[in-house]
Amino acid sequence: MVLANAVEPKQSSSPLLEVSNLTKIFGSGKDQVVAVDEISFEIQPGEILSLLGESGSGKTTTARMLLRLSAPTQGEIFFEGQDVNAVKSVDYWKRVQAIFQDPFSSFNSFYSVHSFLGKAFRLTNNHNSAADKRARMEEAMEKVGLNAEELLFKRPHELSGGQRQRLMLARALLIGPDLLIADEPTSMIDASSRVGILNMLMDLSRQHGMSIMFITHDIGLAYYTSERLLIMNEGKIVEEGTAEQVVEHPTHPYTKRLLDDVPRLRRKWDI
Ligand SMILES: Nc1ncnc2c1ncn2[C@@H]1O[C@H](COP(=O)(O)OP(=O)(O)O)[C@@H](O)[C@H]1O
Numbered sequence: 141m142v143l144a145n146a147v148e149p150k151q152s153s154s155p156l157l158e159v160s161n162l163t164k165i166f167g168s169g170k171d172q173v174v175a176v177d178e179i180s181f182e183i184q185p186g187e188i189l190s191l192l193g194e195s196g197s198g199k200t201t202t203a204r205m206l207l208r209l210s211a212p213t214q215g216e217i218f219f220e221g222q223d224v225n226a227v228k229s230v231d232y233w234k235r236v237q238a239i240f241q242d243p244f245s246s247f248n249s250f251y252s253v254h255s256f257l258g259k260a261f262r263l264t265n266n267h268n269s270a271a272d273k274r275a276r277m278e279e280a281m282e283k284v285g286l287n288a289e290e291l292l293f294k295r296p297h298e299l300s301g302g303q304r305q306r307l308m309l310a311r312a313l314l315i316g317p318d319l320l321i322a323d324e325p326t327s328m329i330d331a332s333s334r335v336g337i338l339n340m341l342m343d344l345s346r347q348h349g350m351s352i353m354f355i356t357h358d359i360g361l362a363y364y365t366s367e368r369l370l371i372m373n374e375g376k377i378v379e380e381g382t383a384e385q386v387v388e389h390p391t392h393p394y395t396k397r398l399l400d401d402v403p404r405l406r407r408k409w410d411i
């Protein structure tokens with residue numbers, strides 16, 4: 141006799157994103173760097189997860205491949221079951237957006253905040269009136285804590301790093317992706333507003349079913365925000381599990397070492 145509920149069936153919803161044996165090698169010969177080494181994982185619709193590892197472990201290289209800004213040396217990426225190479229980049233970028241670690245690199249200094257945000261409308265084929273677009277831009281800016289009246293016609297070099305990071309977030313809000321890849325999203329934001337920004341991202345995920353992949357070296361941020369953690373070390377995913385599993389019962393020596401550095405983690409995250 142088979143007992144009903146003897147085994148909980150695995151959740152059968154199909155993954156939003158699926159990565160298989162993804163590898164990135166830079167250079168060749170003795171200068172060769174295996175930045176990402178045959179990693180495989182899935183992101184479920186609406187899921188918040190973190191890719192966690194020290195600097196140099198391959199996180200940003202992974203993000204760049206997921207965003208199709210860098211071609212994998214080997215391996216595949218599937219979005220809603222489809223090989224991403226079969227999807228036009230512009231269509232893909234409506235669904236998958238990013239907030240980067242280094243906002244300097246993502247802004248062209250010729251563009252004002254207004255034209256930077258305006259590009260979001262081109263991506264989503266929004267042909268509403270200029271007044272409507274402007275109202276939406278201002279709304280998105282206020283949502284992420286930017287004063288639209290003061291900043292809308294500023295250029296990137298007139299903004300602080302934190303303001304640029306918030307601006308990327310505002311653009312992501314205007315696009316409304318299914319997956320947001322947030323690479324050290326609050327690294328330039330002062331500690332006192334960090335939690336507010338993270339909470340806002342988590343609310344967006346809940347309200348719109350948006351998946352978020354946080355990419356961070358900060359285990360506190362990962363634990364605070366994420367249902368699931370992927371631990372990355374030297375290009376490999378060495379451990380994967382729910383945030384509780386990984387933090388309470390780490391199995392890989394590298395994860396244990398990461399956790400040893402944050403003895404207060406389980407009490408309360410208080411930055
Ligand atoms: N464009 C590149 N050319 C050569 N090596 C690179 C390049 N980008 C990253 N790397 C190397 O790949 C490794 C992983 O880097 P990265 O993905 O930026 O790590 P993380 O984001 O975890 O700090 C590092 O050794 C880095 O020096």
Ligand SMILES: [Mg+2]
Pocket residue numbers: 199200201241
């Ligand atoms: Mg990085």
